[in-house]
Structure formats: structure tokens, C-alpha cells
Amino acid sequence: MNIFVVNSGSSSIKYQLFNWPDEQPLCSGLVERIGSAQAEITHRVFGAGAPAEALRRTLAVPDYEAGLREVVRLLTDGPTAVIQGPAAVDVVGHRVVHGGETFTGPTVITAVVKAKIKELFGLAPLHNPANYQGIEVAERLFPRARQVAVFDTAFHQTLPEYAFRYALPTALYTEQRIRKYGFHGTSHQYVAGRAAEHLRNPDARLITIHLGNGCSMAAVRGGRSLDTSMGFSPLAGLVMGTRSGDLDPSVLLHLLGPLGYTTEQVSTLLNKGSGMLGLAGSNDMRDVGRALAAGDARAALALDIYAYRIRQYIGAYAAVLNGLDALVFTAGVGENDALVRARACQDLEFFGLALDAARNENCTGGLRDISQPSSRARILVIPTNEELEIARQCATL
Numbered sequence: 001m002n003i004f005v006v007n008s009g010s011s012s013i014k015y016q017l018f019n020w021p022d023e024q025p026l027c028s029g030l031v032e033r034i035g036s037a038q039a040e041i042t043h044r045v046f047g048a049g050a051p052a053e054a055l056r057r058t059l060a061v062p063d064y065e066a067g068l069r070e071v072v073r074l075l076t077d078g079p080t081a082v083i084q085g086p087a088a089v090d091v092v093g094h095r096v097v098h099g100g101e102t103f104t105g106p107t108v109i110t111a112v113v114k115a116k117i118k119e120l121f122g123l124a125p126l127h128n129p130a131n132y133q134g135i136e137v138a139e140r141l142f143p144r145a146r147q148v149a150v151f152d153t154a155f156h157q158t159l160p161e162y163a164f165r166y167a168l169p170t171a172l173y174t175e176q177r178i179r180k181y182g183f184h185g186t187s188h189q190y191v192a193g194r195a196a197e198h199l200r201n202p203d204a205r206l207i208t209i210h211l212g213n214g215c216s217m218a219a220v221r222g223g224r225s226l227d228t229s230m231g232f233s234p235l236a237g238l239v240m241g242t243r244s245g246d247l248d249p250s251v252l253l254h255l256l257g258p259l260g261y262t263t264e265q266v267s268t269l270l271n272k273g274s275g276m277l278g279l280a281g282s283n284d285m286r287d288v289g290r291a292l293a294a295g296d297a298r299a300a301l302a303l304d305i306y307a308y309r310i311r312q313y314i315g316a317y318a319a320v321l322n323g324l325d326a327l328v329f330t331a332g333v334g335e336n337d338a339l340v341r342a343r344a345c346q347d348l349e350f351f352g353l354a355l356d357a358a359r360n361e362n363c364t365g366g367l368r369d370i371s372q373p374s375s376r377a378r379i380l381v382i383p384t385n386e387e388l389e390i391a392r393q394c395a396t397l
């Protein structure tokens with residue numbers, strides 16, 4: 001079974017093609033800057049005889065459909081071909097950000113499912129429209145394939161009501177569906193699964209910490225999400241690359257009222273101009289690390305705020321789980337940044353966490369345990385693989 005996994009953004013397409021049950025993809029790639037004359041495609045083929053180098057090409061890609069057509073050409077024609085034609089794709093697995101309260105697992109896409117995803121545009125205006133467009137284009141380009149949606153929110157649909165409700169008048173939940181949804185579910189689910197396997201404990205109490213451009217944490221027990229730091233939207237919780245994370249809602253009122261911001265300006269400020277970018281001048285943690293090493297006080301404070309928020313959530317989720325078997329770091333920052341991990345694990349002996357400084361510094365490769373042997377709870381670094389998790393869920397479905 002050939003499963004093509006696609007993650008459609010507003011100006012990008014990330015993809016992998018699997019010949020299931022082989023968990024190593026046949027190829028993977030990324031189209032960036034769709035809508036520009038200088039779009040970029042990076043495509044990599046795996047397996048025996050494949051070139052070690054990724055193919056990179058700059059070209060005009062006017063719209064999403066043109067981008068996906070280029071990808072289909074790479075899959076089917078010339079030296080990068082791995083399948084005979086689009087008809088060889090059996091399943092297209094789509095990442096869809098918001099599944100609302102309707103979708104609690106992977107779902108075969110029908111007209112009814114599409115209508116529901118469209119209804120959710122109001123709740124996820126920055127993400128669902130791009131995901132929806134990806135589905136419509138894939139239906140045209142892979143007419144024989146079954147289309148499947150895997151939702152970022154689905155894993156968190158197991159939160160108890162007292163965890164997902166806000167203390168707002170009930171009608172705002174029952175009529176407007178204002179509640180915590182949580183995101184990054186596919187990543188939390190994947191790393192929690194790998195951690196439970198590694199610990200040989202299906203009932204493990206885990207705190208999973210996804211630190212990429214977007215950042216979120218989840219409290220997971222027995223493979224079920226019990227709480228998570230993102231909320232009604234991906235703005236809540238941790239300090240992120242460009243998002244503020246938790247704020248007193250009065251700050252918004254102050255911006256909108258006395259300071260005269262428009263709603264759109266507030267949205268741009270909180271989603272694109274805050275977080276590490278707002279605090280330290282860059283949303284890339286590598287820049288922040290370099291600035292810190294050069295003695296930049298703004299960078300030092302930004303990192304303190306970033307790590308302090310993570311530690312606060314570790315404390316909160318250890319309480320939610322009534323104990324802790326392992327912390328799991330994942331995604332771009334979590335997998336690569338030893339300083340962030342060290343700061344996030346500082347002074348947590350009370351929770352049975354003792355980081356091994358040398359293991360933390362010298363950690364590369366797959367799943368790694370960076371805790372001291374005497375640590376009561378493990379500290380793990382597990383590379384996330386959302387595409388593989390999506391392919392697995394498609395195959396299971």
C-alpha cells in the first residue's frame with residue numbers, strides 16, 4: 001500500500017511517500033514560498049542506490065496546485081521516480097490542524113467530512129483553509145486514492161471536561177464551542193508511544209514537551225492525553241518562536257482599547273511578533289544561543305522566561321498525573337538544544353528529575369535517555385515523526 005502523507009500550509013507543502021508497511025519513506029520533501037516566482041523544492045529519495053544529496057530546485061510556483069503537480073512529477077518521472085503514476089498512490093494522508101469536537105481519530109474524507117472541516121474555518125482561520133485546499137487538490141491529482149484526514153486536535157479529545165472547559169458562561173461552550181482543544185496531537189501521540197515502549201510501561205505517566213517553532217506540552221497517561229498547554233488556539237501555553245503563549249486576557253483589552261490596536265494588529269502581534277522574536281529579536285533558538293554566548297542580556301532574559309514557563313508546566317502536569325515516569329523532549333529545539341533542556345530541567349529534584357549534564361550535551365541520534373541513573377523519573381529525547389504517525393494511523397484505519 002502506497003501512502004502519501006501531505007502537510008499543507010498557506011505557502012508550503014511538506015510530504016513523504018511510504019510503501020507500507022515499510023516505515024522508512026521512499027522519498028520526502030518540501031515546497032516552500034508557494035505563490036512566488038522563487039519557490040523552492042527540496043526533494044530526497046531514500047533506499048539503495050539513491051543519491052545521498054537532496055535535490056534542490058528554485059522555480060516559479062504560482063499556486064498550491066502547481067506545487068503539488070511538481071511533487072507528482074518528482075514522484076513519477078525521471079531519475080527521482082519511485083512510482084509509475086499517481087494511480088499507484090492508494091492513500092493520501094492529510095494533516096488537518098483543527099478537528100473540533102467532531103474528529104477524535106483518523107477519518108476517511110467524504111463530502112460530509114469536508115463540509116465539517118470547512119465549518120471549522122472559523123475556529124482555525126490560520127490553518128484549516130490551507131489544509132482544506134490540500135485535500136481538494138489531492139483529490140484531483142490522486143483520483144484513485146482514498147483521502148484520509150489526521151487531526152492535530154484528535155489526540156487531546158480525551159481531556160476531561162474540567163480540563164478543557166474555561167470558566168466562562170456555559171453558553172459560550174455549548175453554543176460557540178469555546179473550550180480548550182490543544183494541538184500538536186500527532187507529535188505528542190507519537191513520542192508518548194515511543195516513550196511507553198522504551199519504558200516497557202503502557203501505563204506510563206509522561207510529560208511530553210514539543211519545542212519547535214510552535215511549542216506545547218501534554219500530560220499523558222496510558223497513551224491518553226489528560227491535559228495540554230495549547231488551548232482554544234495554538235496561542236496558549238508556552239513561550240514560542242513568535243507566539244506569546246499564556247497572557248492575562250486584560251492585556252488584549254488594553255491593546256484594543258487605550259492603545260488603539262485593531263483586532264488584526266493584535267493577532268499579528270501575538271502570533272507573529274511575540275515569543276522569542278519579541279523578547280530576543282529572533283525566533284530561531286540557534287540565534288538566541290549565539291546572542292547569549294556573546295553576552296546579550298535580552299537573550300539571557302528571553303531564555304529564562306522560556307525555560308521558567310516550561311518548568312511551571314512540568315510542575316502542573318506532575319500534579320495532573322499524580323507522579324511522573326518520564327519527561328520527553330522533542331521537535332527542533334527539544335531535540336537539538338542542550339542548553340534549553342538543561343534550563344528546563346533545573347531545580348526539579350522534588351519531582352524526581354536529575355539531568356545528566358554530559359549525556360545531555362552529547363546527545364545525537366534516535367531515542368536517548370539523558371537522565372542520571374539515579375533519577376527517579378527518566379528524561380528522554382525522542383525525535384518526533386508526525387509524517388510516520390500519520391501514515392500509521394492511515395494504515396490502521
Ligand code: ADP
Nearest residue numbers: 211212213214283284285286331332333336337
Ligand atoms: P516546526 O514547528 O516549524 O515544525 P521544528 O520542530 O522544525 O519546527 O523546529 C524549528 C525550530 O527548531 C527552529 O526555529 C529553531 O529555533 C530550532 N532548531 C533547529 N535546530 C536547532 C539546533 N541545532 N539548536 C537549537 N535550535 C534548533
